[in-house]
Amino acid sequence: MSALHAVTADQPALPGAPVPRDPRLLMQPARLAALQPSRLSASRALMVRAIRERWSIELIGWDIDAKSKGTALYRITTPGGIFDFPVYSFEYRSEGRTGRIIGRTWDMMGALLEGPATPDEITQTGRELPKLYRGRATPRTLVWCRANRSSRAFDHTVDALANRRQPELAELAQVGYLMRNTGLDGNGTFGTRSFRALEPDHVLAPPLAAQMLCAYMMRVFAIDLVHHLARCANPAAIELDVRLQRFVGVGNGSALGLVLFVNNHPHLVDRWLGAREEAIAAAKSICGAAVVPALHRLQDLVGRAIVFRAEDRMEYEAFAPSDEIAEELRGVRDAIAMLLADPESLRNAAYPIAAMCDQIEPRLHAESFETLMSLTIELVPGVADKLGANLAVDEEFTTDPAMRVKDLRAILRDEYAWAFALDLTAPAAQRFVWYKSENAEEPRRGPLDEVEWAFNLGLDLPRLIQDLDAALDAFASEASVARFLLAAPRFRAVVARIQTLAGRLYHSPHMNMMGDDFIPVQIVRMMNVGLHGIDKTRDFLGRNLRGILFHGAPTPADLLAGADPDWFYPAEPVL
Amino acid sequence: MSAATSHRTDEMLISVREARLTLDRIFLAAGVPDGIIPSVREHALISAALGLGGWTMVRDQHREIGDSARRHISLVAASQAATAGNASAATIDGGGQHAWIAGATILDLAIDAAQSSGDATVAAHNVLCVDELAVLAALGSRHGVVATATALAHEPGAATVAVSLARVSRASHERDPVLHAALHRGLPVGAALWWELHHLSNRALSPDTVESRRHAGPIIVTADGRVIGRPVDDETDVSLLRQAAH
Numbered sequence: 001m002s003a004l005h006a007v008t009a010d011q012p013a014l015p016g017a018p019v020p021r022d023p024r025l026l027m028q029p030a031r032l033a034a035l036q037p038s039r040l041s042a043s044r045a046l047m048v049r050a051i052r053e054r055w056s057i058e059l060i061g062w063d064i065d066a067k068s069k070g071t072a073l074y075r076i077t078t079p080g081g082i083f084d085f086p087v088y089s090f091e092y093r094s095e096g097r098t099g100r101i102i103g104r105t106w107d108m109m110g111a112l113l114e115g116p117a118t119p120d121e122i123t124q125t126g127r128e129l130p131k132l133y134r135g136r137a138t139p140r141t142l143v144w145c146r147a148n149r150s151s152r153a154f155d156h157t158v159d160a161l162a163n164r165r166q167p168e169l170a171e172l173a174q175v176g177y178l179m180r181n182t183g184l185d186g187n188g189t190f191g192t193r194s195f196r197a198l199e200p201d202h203v204l205a206p207p208l209a210a211q212m213l214c215a216y217m218m219r220v221f222a223i224d225l226v227h228h229l230a231r232c233a234n235p236a237a238i239e240l241d242v243r244l245q246r247f248v249g250v251g252n253g254s255a256l257g258l259v260l261f262v263n264n265h266p267h268l269v270d271r272w273l274g275a276r277e278e279a280i281a282a283a284k285s286i287c288g289a290a291v292v293p294a295l296h297r298l299q300d301l302v303g304r305a306i307v308f309r310a311e312d313r314m315e316y317e318a319f320a321p322s323d324e325i326a327e328e329l330r331g332v333r334d335a336i337a338m339l340l341a342d343p344e345s346l347r348n349a350a351y352p353i354a355a356m357c358d359q360i361e362p363r364l365h366a367e368s369f370e371t372l373m374s375l376t377i378e379l380v381p382g383v384a385d386k387l388g389a390n391l392a393v394d395e396e397f398t399t400d401p402a403m404r405v406k407d408l409r410a411i412l413r414d415e416y417a418w419a420f421a422l423d424l425t426a427p428a429a430q431r432f433v434w435y436k437s438e439n440a441e442e443p444r445r446g447p448l449d450e451v452e453w454a455f456n457l458g459l460d461l462p463r464l465i466q467d468l469d470a471a472l473d474a475f476a477s478e479a480s481v482a483r484f485l486l487a488a489p490r491f492r493a494v495v496a497r498i499q500t501l502a503g504r505l506y507h508s509p510h511m512n513m514m515g516d517d518f519i520p521v522q523i524v525r526m527m528n529v530g531l532h533g534i535d536k537t538r539d540f541l542g543r544n545l546r547g548i549l550f551h552g553a554p555t556p557a558d559l560l561a562g563a564d565p566d567w568f569y570p571a572e573p574v575l
Numbered sequence: 576m577s578a579a580t581s582h583r584t585d586e587m588l589i590s591v592r593e594a595r596l597t598l599d600r601i602f603l604a605a606g607v608p609d610g611i612i613p614s615v616r617e618h619a620l621i622s623a624a625l626g627l628g629g630w631t632m633v634r635d636q637h638r639e640i641g642d643s644a645r646r647h648i649s650l651v652a653a654s655q656a657a658t659a660g661n662a663s664a665a666t667i668d669g670g671g672q673h674a675w676i677a678g679a680t681i682l683d684l685a686i687d688a689a690q691s692s693g694d695a696t697v698a699a700h701n702v703l704c705v706d707e708l709a710v711l712a713a714l715g716s717r718h719g720v721v722a723t724a725t726a727l728a729h730e731p732g733a734a735t736v737a738v739s740l741a742r743v744s745r746a747s748h749e750r751d752p753v754l755h756a757a758l759h760r761g762l763p764v765g766a767a768l769w770w771e772l773h774h775l776s777n778r779a780l781s782p783d784t785v786e787s788r789r790h791a792g793p794i795i796v797t798a799d800g801r802v803i804g805r806p807v808d809d810e811t812d813v814s815l816l817r818q819a820a821h
Binding site for chain 2: 136139187188189190191192194196197253255256396397398399401402435436437438439441442443444445446450451453454455456480481482483485486489490491492493494496538540541543544546
């Protein structure tokens, strides 16, 4: 497969070579919602590294009773450092239980500490963590997390194992997880360490890597806990079949907060989408003798995706049914096979993979096409991993006060044409307000007339762009931005944003998040599926998603022994 | 910082992220316009990092700062001859704005004026808490300039801000050394004061009502008790959505 590595991100594109896609297409919310997990998704990138470096995950302490109450301690050893993951487990109770952040009941809480953690750190974490908003993390803490059981799948699994049989696959597959993440707080929250202060070569320096490691540890703990509870019920209980251990992931519910995250992290969104597009372009650029092995590899990967989609038992409200995606992917596999069977086409096209993608795209649902795009990234693993290692960004905004008004307007015209194209005058275009409740600071979105008292936290970017342009129009074109902001200080924040992000392609979805026609879950899905790498994301009420992280991922034993890098898109195990 | 340390010394170390979030909310609730909140927050952040008015000023004067944002800063005079370092390129009437409101405008004007000669000085009058303009030294470095603010002893509320364009590109920790240090070491604050600020910042959050709970989540419980959305399963205590707020 070495030929696949021939293209690197450092090589300049040749004339006619595939290039990153036009933001006018990619930044449409509907398109962003169609993006699929890839090697550049945070959970998958973490596994790439854990597999390559054979991370060791050991259970070094377990003091949990038959009612689930107690503590455990895990140690993660990587070539770049040791991390400890103390777990505080609680007795199950149904009151106050919800997937929303306003929930008051958790089955486990955990913390990821740069280790080895001292006994004092463990004790202090155990004291502070349950306080959550009033608690303070120890200085070497990277993340605090909490999770709840899927009662149905969890109890069913414990019962089955205690009765010396494996749980029903249908029951597990319908849910997909034993425990579900209900909160990951790091990067300075509650006194955790700021990720920007991590050393550049820190194992968990890539964005979201620390949170993803915590989520993975939730799965590790959930499996250990079902084993423990089954043994408590019956000392002769069996363990969950290792194929099921791989199959179950970690549940994840996400919602409106991710839209605000996108508002506040345009540098990261741009860097990640840019990296993804660069990797795709590199894959499409494979040429010469490398094409045939690349197509065979792509064919295999598409085959995995077909099975995965065909076996998907989830029902989606607004997104494409998986059986339709599976059917379209069969067409993609056929197109690859036809190309492989046509040496003349392979010879004549400068970039056969790109030509094939262009040819089949019009026939495909966006999700099918984006599945193909994500899979092409696997053709250039070296390129992708190099890009993925450079996703950490400086996210500060600064004005350029010496810029001339005419130059600022030119940026607006060049880079924000989408915002000018929106009609913002209709009442429906400004119907909503985004706010946070005093209860757990839950992000909410409601009609203005229902919450007139709320402070808006949403970024009304297109309106700001239009208003700014109108204000600039009344100003001398040769005047400086400094003079403009003297006269119109209310535009300071948006001017700093525009100037800082000038020249970047993928920082802001082309959306009016205040309007009636904006569907929040589209942006939530971009983050959950595309960036986090979550599978089978069910959508609810156009604003919530629930899906599965690390679906099919190696177990700790697999990691140590050398796991299969192609763990994603798992087929249902046949026991 | 550790909580244990906190309890012993009554001093906490707050992360930059926590500080920004808290400051944003306090200023939002104090009526500072959206468009300048990030700027005002960065002035306050640097002030806290440098041990100036900082946290105490936020607690004691956030309302005045919000009020002062409604006043107008204006250019009194722009000198055509101000190409040499010592002459004032511009004179500003702060209009009674707090230094954290006026600072960014003054700095911008000084940087703009320095473009031709490499140096410029802006004179500012009628600025509240004018000593706080000292934060411009740190904020100026984000623009790659050396900025110095000097309060005028003979005139309350007046200062000069001198800017010299830096000629070399610098590493990020040099571009923003105060922020860099705060990111790595945190920002010290008395624990009691911090929780006061935290409480103040919560004013920007909205009351939790049964109605507003319908504005988030995979399930809506309507006024007549119907459940809309995600099929109810064993992971949700629906009564939580029906209860009156505590």
